[in-house]
Amino acid sequence: MRCDTLWHNAHLMTLDDATGGLGIIRDGVLAALDGRIVHTGPVATAPDFDAAERIDCDGRWISPGLIDCHTHLVYAGNRAGEFEQRLQGVSYADIARAGGGIVSTVRATRAANEAALIDATLPRLDAMLAEGVTTIEIKSGYGLTLADESRQLRVARQLGQLRQVEVVPTFLGAHAVPPGHEAQAYINEVCAVMIPAIAAEGLAEAVDVFCENIGFTPAQTQQVFQAARQHGLAVKIHAEQLSNQHGAELAAGFGALSADHIEHLDDAGIGAMRAAGTVAVLLPGAFYFTRDTTVPPIPQLREAGVPMALATDCNPGTSPLTSPLLTMNMAATLFRMTVTECIAGFTREAARALGRHDRLGQLAAGFDCDLAIWDIEAPADLVYRMGFNPLHTRVFRGQPTSP
Incomplete structure (x- = not known):
């Protein structure tokens, strides 16, 4: 041979x-x-x-090769100061009211050109590659305008040319409501303007939504999914992280590749995910960093046969984590996942969460x-x-x- x-x-x-x-x-x-x-x-x-x-x-x-199937890797700015404030007892709400939180990352990312975003992102990417990552999903979501979201996605694609790694870009325009906007009007813009333009330019493979009581409603999420499907894009969801909005069940109805976070997932959501083949992407870094106490329903997912993937969720606000190996340890210690589940979560099941199960993992x-x-x-x-x-x-x- x-x-x-x-x-x-x-x-x-x-x-x-x-x-x-x-x-x-x-x-x-x-x-x-x-x-x-x-x-x-x-x-x-x-x-x-x-x-x-x-x-x-x-x-x-x-x-x-390891596959990180959920990251927000492309952004500018630094929120270490906010972390220090929270350690001193300042609430996230107070920080946000003072112009911090996601708004500060949006502000810094909007101010950065493509070259600056590449320079800021490469060290994070290189840290992941040094631990065996060969494929990485990168979401937008820190621009919240068509021009700024598109710039993030273009940078994500350029990273795959600058390094020997497969980059999977995801449009997360429905990440937060931009300052000075109303949520429904913004979602209308995401669906009528942003998704068609991004699909036409081939900047993203999938569309993600933050469906949560501090994010977007199930009805708004459904609207985004319908627009994504109309333009040939796969769908994913940030679901059930802080409360049960039944987002995972909704996403499964659209054949979603994955439902991510899912600490508050219920039996109906698990059943819908199993039926649709939707992967549960678990993010112990965010769970650890935000000091959450509600563990995802691992035993129920395991019993139902729902595939479980792991990812770093690398982002500046809730999971500034670039180590898949540490993420595996967190999943084992915090979520009681097995060694096999942890390794499969960064290989076979992560490939499934990105729709690449036929050639990766x-x-x-x-x-x-x-x-x-x-x-x-x-x-x-x-x-x-x-x-x-x-x-x-x-x-x-x-x-x-x-x-």
């Missing part, structure tokens, strides 16, 4: 969808040709390879050769250790990359 590269003397975490587990193959080999995997399996049953390059992994572990023939090669003794090390990065090599489309 001909291949460009053969990795051998390795242990594999294939995340094979047929098993639902880690799909461990000890003493395995992995072969790639033209950026795609052509073979995985035990060395004892491997065919003869005509390999241009053979890489001895020296007993290391190989997993699919598993080590299988025909899948893109995106790999993370780890200096670990066992898969549990990826979840167990804190402040520890055991990444040896990141491979994107069959090629080792830096970082």
Whole structure:
């Protein structure tokens, strides 16, 4: 069998969808040709390879490249001062009334040109790549005008040209009501002006909505979803983070790729997500940073067979987190997720949440050769250790990359 590269003397975490587990193959080999995997399996049953390059992994572990399926990575400004204020007892509402909160990030992002946004975002992206991320979703939502939202999305796409990483852009114009606007009038603009323009320019693959008592109503969310579908865009939702607005159930009715946060999700929402194949994207970084106490219904999701993905939710206000490895540990300690669920949450299930389950998130023939090669003794090390990065090599489309 001909291949460009053969990795051998390795242990594999294939995340094979047929098993639902880690799909461990000890003493395995992995072969790639033209950026795609052509073979995985035990060395004892491997065919003869005509390999241009053979890489001895020296007993290391190989997993699919990590996938961060929920981030707000592109923004300007810094809200560390607000964090310090909250530690001193100042409420978020008082900070917002003083011009802080999301409004401060919107103000800073609007003032930044594309070059400035790229300069601000690259260090965050590089930190993620250094922990094995090969695919990342990036939402807009800090512009809240067509011009500013479009600039965020253009920057997101440019990042995929500046670094060897697949970027999945999502339009989150319905993130907050812009200062001086009325919510319904703004949603009308999102649906009638922004979504058609963004779809026509090909700037986003999906549309997201913050459906919450401090965000947008279910009726407004439905209006956005209808507009998205009319223009051929997938839908996602920020749902049930602070209260149960039945947003996940609504989104599932539109065949949503994912419902994210979902701390207050009820049984009806779980049933709707299961029926639609909507992925639950869990965000323990935001849960930790905001000191939330309502844990997502993990046992019920598990019992219902709803796929569970994990993501950093990297954003300046509620989850300034760029570490998928720390996110896994948080999911295990705060949400009581298993090692298998945590690793699958950043690979197989994250790919499902982005509609890329057919080519990303598993080590299988025909899948893109995106790999993370780890200096670990066992898969549990990826979840167990804190402040520890055991990444040896990141491979994107069959090629080792830096970082």
